[in-house]
Amino acid sequence: MLEVRNLRAGYDDSQVLFGIDLDISAGQVVTLLGRNGMGKTTTVWSIMGDLRSSGSIRFEGREINRCTSYQVCQAGIALVPEGRRIFPNLTVRENLVVSAANRRKAAAPWTFERVLEMFPSLGHRLDNFGNQLSGGEQQMLAVGRALMTNPTLLILDEATEGLAPKICAEIWDCLEQLKALGQSILVIDKNIAHITRIADYHYVLRKGCIVWKGTSSELLSAPTIQKEYLGI
Secondary structure, eight states: EEEEEEEEETTTTEEEEEEEEEEOOOOOOEEEOOSSTHHHHHHHHHTTSOEEEEEEEEETTTTTTOOOOOHHHTTTEEEOOOOOOOOOTHHHHHHTTTTTTTTTTEEEEEEEOHHHHHHHHGGOOTSSGGGGGGGHHHHHHOOOOOTTTSSSSSEESSSSTOOOOOHHHHHHHHHHHHHHHEEEEEEEEEOHHHHHHHHHHEEETTEEEEEEEHHHHHHHHHHHHHHHHHOO
């Protein structure tokens, strides 16, 4: 589904990525792991068309490395960005409806009602503005807004950062449900216990390079990798 080859990117005169290779197959949950500043978000921005890069990014057989961000979204990739970035001056209802699309004619599309079934607490806040929500509610709304585009690939950057444990559990439950439905997901997070439970494959970044890759069982049995590259 997603094939990234020799991806190089940076900011002005500072290079951040040095030849990233990454693959995500249909229905897979894949993670990007690493300490802060290692290039995880830069990789996501490159995939989403928000940052110019060299190399190849192919999605469902189509080269998208020169596409704009809205073209990448139209192709079927949705991002839940770091910091949520919901629309603060729109209501919960408006935040969800504004992104509604089903370009790929999904057999069981994500609708307004279906998102509220996934996140019932949002149903009690439909007329509240985005900036009136708690951090956890904003994250739920950000995930729901992304699902309303009916993406083929869902990307979550720092999925549970700064959230209370109860809200984190709800987000992980959501991701488990999405995986069961066959949703392809790329997730950045630091919670090894949870991501190894739901993810099929992991890539570890250090200074813009992939230094390790493997399955959840392989990662759990590699304490040296966790300590050296993830700070665990």
